C-alpha cells in the first residue's frame with residue numbers, strides 16, 4: 001500500500017483529470033467501474049465549485065447566459081483551485097479572470113459587475129455597524145470636520161448601468177428597457193440586516209470619495225477640479241446621514 | 253407525542269424565514285454546518301443566535317480535513333473555536349475523511365485507506381484539535397463510492413480503534429452505513445455488531461438517491477424504509493443518543509422535514525415501551 005500522502009496526491013490528480021494513477025488502489029462501489037467511481041468525485045467537484053460561482057456571480061450568469069457561464073466557470077475552476085475552507089467567497093478573482101477574456105469586450109460592464117457582486121456579498125456577511133450621531137453638536141465647525149466610514153460602506157462609479165444590470169439578475173432582462181450605456185454611481189451599505197444600494201449623482205460620488213480619503217468639506221470646496229454647489233453638498237450629506245455609516249473623526 | 257426526546261433537524265437557510273418566527277416544532281434541537289457561520293457576522297449568524305435562545309445547537313463541520321496530510325489549519329480552528337464560544341453547542345462534529353491538500357481543496361468528504369499509518373496520523377491530529385478546542389471531537393462515518401483495496405481494518409473497526417486511542421467520539425450516520433453496505437456489498441447489521449455503542453455521541457438519518465449503478469448520498473429526500481429499519485434496530489442497542497434528520501438538497505418546507513422528525517420520535521417512543 002502507498003503512503004496516505006501519496007494516496008491523496010494521486011486521488012486529487014485523478015479527480016482533476018491529471019492522470020488516473022489511483023486506479024490500482026481502489027475498489028469501485030456498486031456496479032461502477034474504477035474510472036466511473038473516480039468520475040463520481042470528479043463531477044461532484046466541478047459541480048460544487050460551479051454552483052458556488054453561480055451563487056456568488058448570479059448577475060454575471062444572467063448577463064452571459066447558461067452555456068457561456070458554465071464554460072467560463074469550468075475554465076475558472078481549472079485555473080483557480082480552491083484554497084478556501086468554505087465556498088462562500090469562492091471566485092474573488094473572477095473579475096480579474098474575466099478582464100483577460102474576449103467576453104469582457106462583448107460586455108464592457110462585466111468586470112465591474114463581477115467586482116460589485118464580490119463586494120455586495122462581502123457586505124452582506126459583515127457585521128452590523130451603524131453610527132447614530134447627534135449632528136447638532138457638530139454644526140459649528142462642520143466644514144472643518146473629517147470623517148470615518150464603516151467598513152460596510154462602499155461607493156462605485158461606472159460608465160455603465162452596472163447596478164441596473166445587477167438588479168435584473170433574478171428577473172432577467174426580458175421586459176426591462178435598460179439604457180446600459182449610461183453612467184451610474186451608487187453607494188452600498190448595510191442597514192440592519194439588509195444591504196442597501198442607493199443611486200447617487202456623479203457629484204455626490206466625488207464628494208464622498210474625497211471625504212473617504214480624509215478631506216474635510218473646506219478642502220473639497222477649494223478643490224477646483226470638482227464643481228459643486230450648496231445643494232450638491234446638502235443632498236450628499238443627507239444621503240450619508242441616512243446611511244448611518246459615518247461619523248466625525250475626533251480632533252487629535 | 254413525548255416532549256423529552258432527543259430528535260433534532262438540520263437547520264438550513266431556506267428555513268430561516270419560517271423559524272425566525274419561532275413556531276412550535278417537533279425537533280428538539282438543531283444542527284448547523286459550522287462553515288456556513290464561521291465566515292459571516294451577518295444575518296445567518298443572527299438567526300442562529302436567535303434560534304440558540306430556544307434550542308440546543310450542535311455544530312457539524314465539513315472542512316476540518318482530519319485525515320488530510322497537509323498541516324492542520326490553525327486559522328480554521330481559531331474560527332471554529334470562535335463560533336463555539338458564540339453558540340455553546342452541545343456537540344461539535346466533523347467527518348472522518350480528508351477534503352483536499354494545501355491550496356487544492358476538493359470540498360468533498362473523501363475516502364482513504366484504513367491502515368495503521370492512517371490511524372496513527374489521525375489519532376495525533378485529533379489530539380491536537382481536541383487540545384485546541386478543549387473538548388472531544390465527534391467524527392462521522394462517511395459515505396463513499398469507492399473503497400480502498402487491501403486495508404488492514406474495516407471501517408467500523410477503524411472507527412472503534414480511533415475512538416479508543418484518541419478519546420474522540422462517533423457520529424454514526426445510519427444512512428451512510430446503508431449506502432456503503434449496498435455500494436461495497438456488506439451487511440449493515442454487522443456494522444452495529446462491531447461498532448462500540450459507548451463511543452457514539454450522535455446519530456444521523458437522511459435520504460439517498462438510487463443512481464442505478466450505485467447509491468448516492470444526496471440528502472435530497474425522506475429517509476428510506478430500509479434505513480428506518482436499521483435505526484429501529486439500533487434503538488434496541490441504545491436509545492438515548494441525540495438523533496438528527498438531515499436534508500440538504502431539494503430542501504422542502506420545514507413541515508416536511510419536521511414530519512420526518514416525528515417519525516423518528518415515534519420509533520424512539522416504541523423503543524421505550
Ligand SMILES: [Fe+2]
Nearest residue numbers: 392425456498
Ligand atoms: Fe451525516
